Amino acid sequence: MFQKFPKYLNNIYLLGFSGVGKTTISKILSKKIKKKFYDIDNEIEKYINMKISKFIFKKGEKIFRILENKILKKIIIKKNIILSTGGGTLILNYNRNLLRNTGLNIYLELNFINNISRLNNNIINRPLIKNIFSNFSKLYILYKKRINIYKKIYHIKININYLNKNDILNYILFIFKIYFNL
Numbered sequence: 001m002f003q004k005f006p007k008y009l010n011n012i013y014l015l016g017f018s019g020v021g022k023t024t025i026s027k028i029l030s031k032k033i034k035k036k037f038y039d040i041d042n043e044i045e046k047y048i049n050m051k052i053s054k055f056i057f058k059k060g061e062k063i064f065r066i067l068e069n070k071i072l073k074k075i076i077i078k079k080n081i082i083l084s085t086g087g088g089t090l091i092l093n094y095n096r097n098l099l100r101n102t103g104l105n106i107y108l109e110l111n112f113i114n115n116i117s118r119l120n121n122n123i124i125n126r127p128l129i130k131n132i133f134s135n136f137s138k139l140y141i142l143y144k145k146r147i148n149i150y151k152k153i154y155h156i157k158i159n160i161n162y163l164n165k166n167d168i169l170n171y172i173l174f175i176f177k178i179y180f181n182l
């Protein structure tokens with residue numbers, strides 16, 4: 001599913017709930033189309049020199065979101081990059097506008113059950129999810145809230161429920177070929 005997007009934007013942003021595969025896909029895509037790969041969570045951890053989980057535990061989510069916004073601004077002034085966003089980066093309206101106006105936003109859409117089954121080995125450093133992981137209904141509410149946010153700003157949505165990594169990569173490359181001649 002596609003929304004209109006300006007073709008002159010050469011940054012690409014991957015959006016989606018934690019565990020959906022943003023980092024995995026961004027990495028393999030960056031090698032194929034020769035754009036530099038960034039992962040906002042990695043950049044945050046490099047900047048604070050500690051794990052995000054520790055930072056949130058010490059300072060709380062509000063301060064984390066301010067920091068995340070600061071790092072996002074630093075990253076997106078770069079050109080010709082692929083960025084894997086954090087699961088909660090889009091909570092701030094300000095971040096949504098930044099992403100929407102500076103790059104092509106690709107939303108990886110995965111149903112709740114498939115999504116949480118991929119989270120299992122990933123929650124240690126995802127403290128906000130970890131806290132509610134055993135509470136199915138809270139987790140579902142968070143998932144629903146988040147997917148409504150991703151839907152607000154994507155340019156391209158890919159339903160990845162039945163796609164492996166290579167299928168997703170090829171699908172994105174196919175779209176780029178048609179629309180951008182990349």
Ligand SMILES: Nc1ncnc2c1ncn2[C@@H]1O[C@H](COP(=O)(O)OP(=O)(O)OP(=O)(O)O)[C@@H](O)[C@H]1O
Pocket residue numbers: 016017018019020021022023024025041084085086087118122126160163164165168
């Ligand atoms: N298409 C796919 N099919 C099956 N497994 C996948 C697919 N894409 C990624 N995975 C696996 O799902 C897990 C989560 O992937 P990844 O870390 O890339 O997600 P993420 O969206 O970056 O998560 P986070 O927001 O927490 O950083 C990994 O174990 C990865 O190997």
Ligand SMILES: O=C(O)C1=C[C@@H](O)[C@@H](O)[C@H](O)C1
Pocket residue numbers: 018041052085086087088089125126127128129
């Ligand atoms: O879902 C979230 O709110 C988060 C997801 C991760 O990518 C990290 O950015 C952090 O753990 C917060």
Ligand SMILES: [Mg+2]
Pocket residue numbers: 022023024039041084
């Ligand atoms: Mg990731």
